[in-house]
Amino acid sequence: PSLYLGSISFIIGLSSPGNPKDDFQEELVIRPLHSGDIYASFQFRTVWETDFMRGNKVSHYRLFPKSLGQVISKFSVRELHISFTQGYWRTMQWGQPFQPSPPGAELWVWFQDSVTDVDGTWKELTNVLSGIFCASLNFIDSTNTVQPSASFKPLGIGNETDHRFLRYATLPREIVCTENLTPWKKLLPCGSKAGLAVLLKSEKLFHSSFHSQAVHIRPVCQDWQCKTTSWELRQTLNVVFDLHNSAQGKREWSLFKMFSRTLTEACPLASSSKIYIDITDNPQGEQFEVSPATPLLSQAVVLGDRRTFSVYDLTQQITFGTVRSLNLLIRWKSSEGDMLRPLLHAERYVAGYGLQTGEIHTLMYNNHPYRSFPVLLLDSVPWYLRLYIHTLTVTSKGKDNKPSYIHYQPSKDRLRPHLLEMLVQLPPNSVTEVTVQFERALLKWTEYTPDPNHGFYVGSSVISSLVPSIVAMDTNSTRERPLFSSFFPCKEESSYFVRVYTEPLLVNLPTPDFSMPYNVICLTCTVVAVGYGSLYNLLTRSFQIEEPSPGLAKRIANIIRKMRGVPPL
Amino acid sequence: PPIVLFYVEFERKCRSHVSLLCCHASCFGDEDNAGQFFSSGHTNNWAVLVCTSRFWFNYRHVANTLSVYRSVKRLGIPDSHIVLMLADDMACNHRNPKPATVFSHKNMELNVYGDDVEVDYRGYEVTVENFLRVLTGRLPPSTPRSKRLLSDDRSNILIYLTGHGGNGFLKFQDSEEISNVELADAFEQMWQKRRYNELLFIIDTCQGASMYERFYSPNLMALASSQVGEDSLSHQPDLAIGVHLMDRYTFYLLEFLEDIHPASKTNMNDLFKVCPKSQCVSTPGHRTDLFLRDPGSVLITDFFGSVRKVEITMETINLTDPINPVNGELQIRKYSYVDQLPVSEIIHQKPKQKDWHPPDGFILGLWTLILLVFFKLYGMKHLKHIF
Numbered sequence: 001p002s003l004y005l006g007s008i009s010f011i012i013g014l015s016s017p018g019n020p021k022d023d024f025q026e027e028l029v030i031r032p033l034h035s036g037d038i039y040a041s042f043q044f045r046t047v048w049e050t051d052f053m054r055g056n057k058v059s060h061y062r063l064f065p066k067s068l069g070q071v072i073s074k075f076s077v078r079e080l081h082i083s084f085t086q087g088y089w090r091t092m093q094w095g096q097p098f099q100p101s102p103p104g105a106e107l108w109v110w111f112q113d114s115v116t117d118v119d120g121t122w123k124e125l126t127n128v129l130s131g132i133f134c135a136s137l138n139f140i141d142s143t144n145t146v147q148p149s150a151s152f153k154p155l156g157i158g159n160e161t162d163h164r165f166l167r168y169a170t171l172p173r174e175i176v177c178t179e180n181l182t183p184w185k186k187l188l189p190c191g192s193k194a195g196l197a198v199l200l201k202s203e204k205l206f207h208s209s210f211h212s213q214a215v216h217i218r219p220v221c222q223d224w225q226c227k228t229t230s231w232e233l234r235q236t237l238n239v240v241f242d243l244h245n246s247a248q249g250k251r252e253w254s255l256f257k258m259f260s261r262t263l264t265e266a267c268p269l270a271s272s273s274k275i276y277i278d279i280t281d282n283p284q285g286e287q288f289e290v291s292p293a294t295p296l297l298s299q300a301v302v303l304g305d306r307r308t309f310s311v312y313d314l315t316q317q318i319t320f321g322t323v324r325s326l327n328l329l330i331r332w333k334s335s336e337g338d339m340l341r342p343l344l345h346a347e348r349y350v351a352g353y354g355l356q357t358g359e360i361h362t363l364m365y366n367n368h369p370y371r372s373f374p375v376l377l378l379d380s381v382p383w384y385l386r387l388y389i390h391t392l393t394v395t396s397k398g399k400d401n402k403p404s405y406i407h408y409q410p411s412k413d414r415l416r417p418h419l420l421e422m423l424v425q426l427p428p429n430s431v432t433e434v435t436v437q438f439e440r441a442l443l444k445w446t447e448y449t450p451d452p453n454h455g456f457y458v459g460s461s462v463i464s465s466l467v468p469s470i471v472a473m474d475t476n477s478t479r480e481r482p483l484f485s486s487f488f489p490c491k492e493e494s495s496y497f498v499r500v501y502t503e504p505l506l507v508n509l510p511t512p513d514f515s516m517p518y519n520v521i522c523l524t525c526t527v528v529a530v531g532y533g534s535l536y537n538l539l540t541r542s543f544q545i546e547e548p549s550p551g552l553a554k555r556i557a558n559i560i561r562k563m564r565g566v567p568p569l
Numbered sequence: 570p571p572i573v574l575f576y577v578e579f580e581r582k583c584r585s586h587v588s589l590l591c592c593h594a595s596c597f598g599d600e601d602n603a604g605q606f607f608s609s610g611h612t613n614n615w616a617v618l619v620c621t622s623r624f625w626f627n628y629r630h631v632a633n634t635l636s637v638y639r640s641v642k643r644l645g646i647p648d649s650h651i652v653l654m655l656a657d658d659m660a661c662n663h664r665n666p667k668p669a670t671v672f673s674h675k676n677m678e679l680n681v682y683g684d685d686v687e688v689d690y691r692g693y694e695v696t697v698e699n700f701l702r703v704l705t706g707r708l709p710p711s712t713p714r715s716k717r718l719l720s721d722d723r724s725n726i727l728i729y730l731t732g733h734g735g736n737g738f739l740k741f742q743d744s745e746e747i748s749n750v751e752l753a754d755a756f757e758q759m760w761q762k763r764r765y766n767e768l769l770f771i772i773d774t775c776q777g778a779s780m781y782e783r784f785y786s787p788n789l790m791a792l793a794s795s796q797v798g799e800d801s802l803s804h805q806p807d808l809a810i811g812v813h814l815m816d817r818y819t820f821y822l823l824e825f826l827e828d829i830h831p832a833s834k835t836n837m838n839d840l841f842k843v844c845p846k847s848q849c850v851s852t853p854g855h856r857t858d859l860f861l862r863d864p865g866s867v868l869i870t871d872f873f874g875s876v877r878k879v880e881i882t883m884e885t886i887n888l889t890d891p892i893n894p895v896n897g898e899l900q901i902r903k904y905s906y907v908d909q910l911p912v913s914e915i916i917h918q919k920p921k922q923k924d925w926h927p928p929d930g931f932i933l934g935l936w937t938l939i940l941l942v943f944f945k946l947y948g949m950k951h952l953k954h955i956f
Contacts, residue, residue, distance in 0.1 A: 124711045127711040131712075134687050134689065135691075136691060136692055139693070149918070150918065154907050157906055157907075175658045175691075178661075178686055179686050182684075201684070203668070206660075221904060221906075226905065374912050376910060376915070404916045405915050450744040464910055465910065466909070514744075
């Protein structure tokens with residue numbers, strides 16, 4: 001069918017020259033981690049030179065999926081970012097991910113200026129997305145949606161940023177499983193039949209320490225002049241395989257071990273299809289060895305560091321060799337060396353005891369030896385944890401650290417959550433602690449979930465920051481770069497943008513005993529039966545004397561006496 | 570039924586004509602074949618498969634529902650015509666030693682979860698209200714299509730429920746119940762709105778026969794795994810996973826359905842014989858008095874499979890010119906990427922004052938006025954009591 005469509009579009013392309021061009025690229029980056037685990041990041045990018053924005057009727061979809069195109073034009077979406085994650089990214093052990101995401105589901109959308117009722121459009125958009133991705137995104141409503149005032153600036157191009165058109169929501173409880181992967185795979189031009197997507201087998205992907213799949217739609221510059229826009233759809237999938245679960249403790253990774261598949265061809269619709277293996281820690285091949293060997297090398301500046309990669313180009317037939325299949329093998333020889341400590345990472349936990357009050361602590365670590373940098377902390381706490389903002393303290397190195405910008409929107413019961421945004425300057429080589437006390441609310445008994453003793457989730461905090469970079473970042477956005485280095489736009493050379501998510505919190509709310517109505521009915525009925533019943537009997541019962549029935553001998557004697565006419569005994 | 574093939578032919582012209590050429594692989598059979606082809610009276614098939622139990626030890630209910638889902642998909646009903654409701658996630662549950670799998674046979678022989686599954690209602694969304702709304706069609710306007718039962722008066726619907734139940738009720742997620750009266754009324758609403766042609770209702774719970782006792786709408790056939798007063802038992806545990814994998818009735822139903830293929834002629838009487846008392850320990854029951862046709866003439870594939878009736882046409886359709894995208898005026902100004910963390914802009918950004926408060930001077934003046942009026946009316950002698 002894809003070949004058919006390809007030939008049809010070719011014919012129509014010949015006949016009607018006004019058809020906008022689209023382009024599809026796919027790549028896979030494999031990065032061995034110091035703990036023995038391995039990190040694989042897939043990115044599929046479709047760029048389409050069309051304009052959804054000015055109400056153009058787009059009717060001919062080729063590589064860009066029609067379901068998403070219709071969503072964009074119907075709801076006047078300028079940017080859409082949705083991610084589904086299972087597991088928590090451990091920054092201290094694994095470094096920084098290429099695309100960060102919080103546990104559960106996260107959705108943030110920038111609408112266009114032409115939208116008049118943003119909240120209504122947001123509600124309809126979440127319902128439609130819940131149908132497309134088979135997730136319960138319809139639970140996103142005003143009680144967990146916030147409108148950040150400074151975080152989540154658009155990742156695409158744009159000249160005005162009025163935060164009235166931004167909505168952010170997260171569902172930390174959302175489960176990710178094959179039913180979310182299936183529609184995600186169906187959005188790809190080649191589906192899961194050819195190219196890198198054949199490696200996406202759910203039985204292996206979900207048996208991992210971390211799994212995250214995301215869809216990012218944004219407008220990008222078409223060329224270096226940037227006078228016209230094209231639409232970019234990026235589908236990313238990050239997965240970290242555990243050494244003990246997937247590799248049985250042996251430090252030897254291969255495509256077959258990770259994905260239970262090997263590659264046989266690139267996607268025919270892709271203009272580029274590459275695999276990058278991060279060999280920066282292995283310049284002379286002394287730590288691990290990669291086979292089959294490849295002559296192609298590439299360097300890229302990503303996450304503030306210059307990394308070297310071995311490149312396998314799947315569009316070239318020689319990559320597959322004589323066996324016509326590619327199974328990359330990475331074998332470790334020695335395990336030395338330590339990891340570069342990430343410059344920014346964060347933790348969050350709940351302190352306190354009992355079911356009435358508690359305290360949320362957020363810790364942000366700045367591991368740079370001499371530079372300080374600003375971070376923007378976004379906290380969205382549900383209404384049933386009543387925050388006492390007068391107890392908010394921000395301390396670094398034991399001293400008070402006053403944030404240069406605070407935006408706080410108090411919650412309204414059952415209507416909207418708390419929103420706290422702060423711009424804090426982190427001093428070098430320090431820990432900054434943000435604490436705030438809260439009180440737990442008592443919910444109405446119909447508002448409890450069917451398993452309330454599990455607890456209630458509080459979404460992750462988002463920490464956005466411009467971290468100083470070791471090497472000069474590349475600010476020329478139109479040069480041909482691998483996809484993983486062009487996700488966040490870069491405006492200056494000395495720093496790069498990073499977003500860190502903390503753990504979600506699980507708090508127990510005071511839970512009533514749901515069997516109480518049944519117990520009360522039983523007890524009340526028993527008390528009424530015993531108490532009232534006894535009283536009634538005492539008042540209305542009358543006693544009669546009754547002679548006990550005589551024994552057998554006496555009865556026979558009475559019968560004989562009756563026959564004789566004599567009075568009985 | 571005649572198999573119909575059609576292919577599309579393109580002509581290389583600016584104005585494209587598309588002609589649909591349809592040809593038969595086999596010519597129309599005799600009147601009997603055509604008669605049987607049209608005797609069932611339905612044109613499309615739907616399935617609503619519901620698992621109502623939460624928590625890991627109710628793994629078998631999810632496996633029950635997924636095995637019926639698998640059979641129904643294999644026999645031809647597409648995902649767009651299946652509403653699958655699973656109250657809890659077993660496949661990616663942290664207790665599952667083999668993630669992304671749900672097994673129905675021990676020793677992990679058959680993975681009914683598969684690689685291509687679409688769950689429409691999951692987790693907390695599986696409630697009595699949502700179930701009844703799906704059946705009756707009264708859903709909010711923004712509900713996506715995959716969550717709706719878009720059946721019409723020529724649809725055959727298969728409804729499968731499993732979970733924990735009792736005499737006259739079925740428990741949803743440990744927090745609410747649906748009674749047999751509500752279910753019967755929902756089916757009556759479906760009948761009055763002409764939302765089904767024929768409906769097959771299968772339930773695998775304890776005392777399942779009580780759930781179909783109260784039906785009163787026509788064209789309903791019901792099967793249950795146990796009679797009133799009996800419990801439906803589970804089949805076999807798997808020692809690696811640690812829970813019971815399936816219920817007995819659905820296990821034997823799955824084995825029965827594995828032998829059915831889209832063209833098979835097995836009828837409902839064979840379905841009634843699935844899982845006799847010797848295998849099931851409970852006595853399965855069925856109810857056919859509301860059904861108009863004789864169960865012996867109803868094929869299994871009338872409910873579990875999908876019928877695609879195609880119409881052959883020889884007409885040609887003229888396609889209009891493709892809509893040329895308007896290029897629009899070339900923007901003279903350049904676009905650029907937005908600064909991700911503009912620190913100076915953020916610091917100088919003042920949050921907008923949303924609520925209006927009266928100015929402080931106004932409140933002071935108001936109180937002064939009130940005090941003056943008070944003292945004017947009642948005299949100055951009260952002043953010394955205040956101050």
